[in-house]
Amino acid sequence: MAETDPLLVSLQPLVAQLNADYARAIDDDRLEDWPEFFAEQCLYSITSTDNQRQGYPGGLMYADSKGMLQDRVAALREANIYERQSYRHLVGLPALLGETDGVVRAETPFLVVRIMRDGRMDLFATGRYLDAIVEEAGALRFRERIVVCDSSRIDTLLALPL
Amino acid sequence: MSTTESQHTWPGDTLTRVPYWVYQDEANYRAELRRIFEGPVWSYVCLESDVERPGEFRTTFVGEMPVIVVRAEDGSICAFENRCAHRGALIALDDRGKARSFQCIYHAWTYDLRGNLTGIAFEKGSHGRGGMPASFCKEEHGPRKLRTTTLHGLVFASLSPQAPPIAEYLGQEILGRIERVLHRPVRVLGRFVQVLPNNWKLYFENVKDTYHASLLHAFFGTFRITRLTQGGGVIVSPDGGHHASYTIDRADDRVSTAYREQGIRSEHQNYRLADPSLLDCVDEYGDGIKLQILTVFPNFVLQQIENCLAVRQILPKGPESMELHWTYFGFTDDTPEMHRRRLKQLNLVGPAGYVSMEDGCVGGFVQRGAATAADELSVVNMGGESAESQDTRATEASVRGFWKAYRRYMGV
Ligand code: FES
Ligand SMILES: [Fe+2]
Numbered sequence: 001m002a003e004t005d006p007l008l009v010s011l012q013p014l015v016a017q018l019n020a021d022y023a024r025a026i027d028d029d030r031l032e033d034w035p036e037f038f039a040e041q042c043l044y045s046i047t048s049t050d051n052q053r054q055g056y057p058g059g060l061m062y063a064d065s066k067g068m069l070q071d072r073v074a075a076l077r078e079a080n081i082y083e084r085q086s087y088r089h090l091v092g093l094p095a096l097l098g099e100t101d102g103v104v105r106a107e108t109p110f111l112v113v114r115i116m117r118d119g120r121m122d123l124f125a126t127g128r129y130l131d132a133i134v135e136e137a138g139a140l141r142f143r144e145r146i147v148v149c150d151s152s153r154i155d156t157l158l159a160l161p162l
Numbered sequence: 163m164s165t166t167e168s169q170h171t172w173p174g175d176t177l178t179r180v181p182y183w184v185y186q187d188e189a190n191y192r193a194e195l196r197r198i199f200e201g202p203v204w205s206y207v208c209l210e211s212d213v214e215r216p217g218e219f220r221t222t223f224v225g226e227m228p229v230i231v232v233r234a235e236d237g238s239i240c241a242f243e244n245r246c247a248h249r250g251a252l253i254a255l256d257d258r259g260k261a262r263s264f265q266c267i268y269h270a271w272t273y274d275l276r277g278n279l280t281g282i283a284f285e286k287g288s289h290g291r292g293g294m295p296a297s298f299c300k301e302e303h304g305p306r307k308l309r310t311t312t313l314h315g316l317v318f319a320s321l322s323p324q325a326p327p328i329a330e331y332l333g334q335e336i337l338g339r340i341e342r343v344l345h346r347p348v349r350v351l352g353r354f355v356q357v358l359p360n361n362w363k364l365y366f367e368n369v370k371d372t373y374h375a376s377l378l379h380a381f382f383g384t385f386r387i388t389r390l391t392q393g394g395g396v397i398v399s400p401d402g403g404h405h406a407s408y409t410i411d412r413a414d415d416r417v418s419t420a421y422r423e424q425g426i427r428s429e430h431q432n433y434r435l436a437d438p439s440l441l442d443c444v445d446e447y448g449d450g451i452k453l454q455i456l457t458v459f460p461n462f463v464l465q466q467i468e469n470c471l472a473v474r475q476i477l478p479k480g481p482e483s484m485e486l487h488w489t490y491f492g493f494t495d496d497t498p499e500m501h502r503r504r505l506k507q508l509n510l511v512g513p514a515g516y517v518s519m520e521d522g523c524v525g526g527f528v529q530r531g532a533a534t535a536a537d538e539l540s541v542v543n544m545g546g547e548s549a550e551s552q553d554t555r556a557t558e559a560s561v562r563g564f565w566k567a568y569r570r571y572m573g574v
Contacts, residue, residue, distance in 0.1 A: 046514065051352050058352025058490045060514040062505055067437030072509075078433055079380040081520045153355040153485075154513035157522035 008096040015094045023089035035069035039141040048152040082159040084117040106131045177562035183536035185361035191481040199225025202324035206462035210315045234275040241319040242277030243305035279304045314344035333399045339406040351490040356513045360525030362478035372407045372555035381516040391418040395553035402566030403459030443468035470507035
């Protein structure tokens with residue numbers, strides 16, 4: 001049982017804190033901090049339960065380096081057009097699934113409300129973070145964060161990262 | 163001047179002015195579903211590989227009509243309305259599946275893979291009482307059947323016996339442009355649905371609108387994926403309904419200052435990618451065409467942006483709403499390098515695409531901007547007044563082509 005492994009038990013609050021910090025960075029519009037939650041060698045992908053079930057490897061956002069995450073932020077700031085909007089993430093408690101060779105696997109449910117510039121609020125996405133977490137330079141970082149949305153439908157566009 | 167069932171009229175015999183009511187009017191929208199989507203057109207419904215083996219089916223829509231597309235026992239592809247002949251319930255509830263027959267869950271009437279009504283629960287009643295009248299003829303009842311046709315792995319369906327053979331419908335040039343992209347068996351990489359807050363026509367026009375691409379999508383211009391100063395052009399089918407636009411990299415574009423001189427947002431000289439592997443593209447078709455966007459009237463888009471391939475299906479959902487169904491694909495024989503390249507380049511398109519996310523909101527901007535301007539007109543004058551092919555993309559020829567086809571189908 002994962003929950004009784006003393007290492008995982010001790011890591012659980014740290015992973016919860018990592019998730020909380022991650023969500024605050026996005027929700028506070030500190031997108032430039034967002035790549036910093038990832039290890040140098042990393043994979044970030046946004047997919048859906050259905051795509052996963054079908055074995056489709058493609059994602060709505062797909063980055064296999066920290067540089068690609070930084071490029072995402074730069075494009076959002078410099079190039080892409082979308083109405084001003086923000087998120088409120090509600091991130092559940094992480095379930096730590098196991099550890100091998102210093103890599104911790106975790107699964108965490110999330111819910112994201114999108115707030116548009118005119119005040120409209122929509123339940124924009126729900127899903128699970130499937131993470132591989134490592135320690136790098138004294139901090140926990142995502143080596144892999146696969147965002148599995150429960151639905152494959154996106155309202156209008158997906159600008160900010162989930 | 164002519165009228166539709168709606169109260170509104172068209173502004174004379176021109177393709178260069180489009181009244182805004184056409185994106186708003188409910189009666190006109192209902193007429194479109196009948197005259198266009200249920201009319202003599204071919205609607206894209208799915209990939210042939212989605213219904214590979216007998217019994218495999220997909221549920222989708224032609225216009226707003228729910229349909230089942232299924233491979234029959236003899237290998238042919240059948241399509242029929244997803245509506246039970248009894249009381250009209252959906253026959254199939256799943257997006258996809260495998261079936262030997264279909265049974266309606268409401269009262270268990272059954273259908274074969276061709277959509278023929280084959281069984282009625284308690285047809286003879288119970289203990290000699292009740293049941294259907296002896297005169298009831300199953301052959302005379304059933305969901306509406308659609309014709310289907312396939313083309314390089316794509317499946318199209320039509321409710322009308324008048325739709326010409328697909329090759330004739332498209333014309334040689336458009337046909338060749340489809341062949342160019344879909345020349346090998348495809349492998350699906352992902353599927354997403356984008357819900358757009360605008361009339362379906364605004365999106366279809368947007369895809370045909372080569373003028374906006376490098377202006378709205380700053381990412382395009384910045385990385386010279388497509389710029390109006392590059393080579394390329396627009397092919398418009400003779401009937402106006404279909405189009406293919408393409409971009410060819412040109413040496414003189416690399417030093418062109420046209421965007422900067424006009425103060426266009428899409429010129430960021432100091433914007434560089436931290437990880438340029440995203441744009442590590444190869445000329446997989448060997449013809450120097452970096453980008454080809456193709457439409458088939460009324461609901462289909464085939465896209466090649468560098469090595470990023472996708473088909474898009476447009477589903478109208480009321481006058482001011484639509485769904486865009488994205489299917490990203492590669493080919494079954496892609497090398498591992500090409501496979502990885504395509505996964506990276508998927509960042510370019512879809513609801514979160516560097517060069518397509520804007521298309522998700524810009525239709526809504528028009529819908530909202532013109533909310534109270536039903537009788538005002540939009541201006542479609544770039545590149546003149548005709549709907550003919552041109553060897554520039556600084557034109558709205560294929561948008562005018564759309565209106566040419568639209569007005570003919572609508573009879574306005
Ligand atoms: S509605 Fe389908 S069997 Fe009655
Ligand atoms: Fe666009």
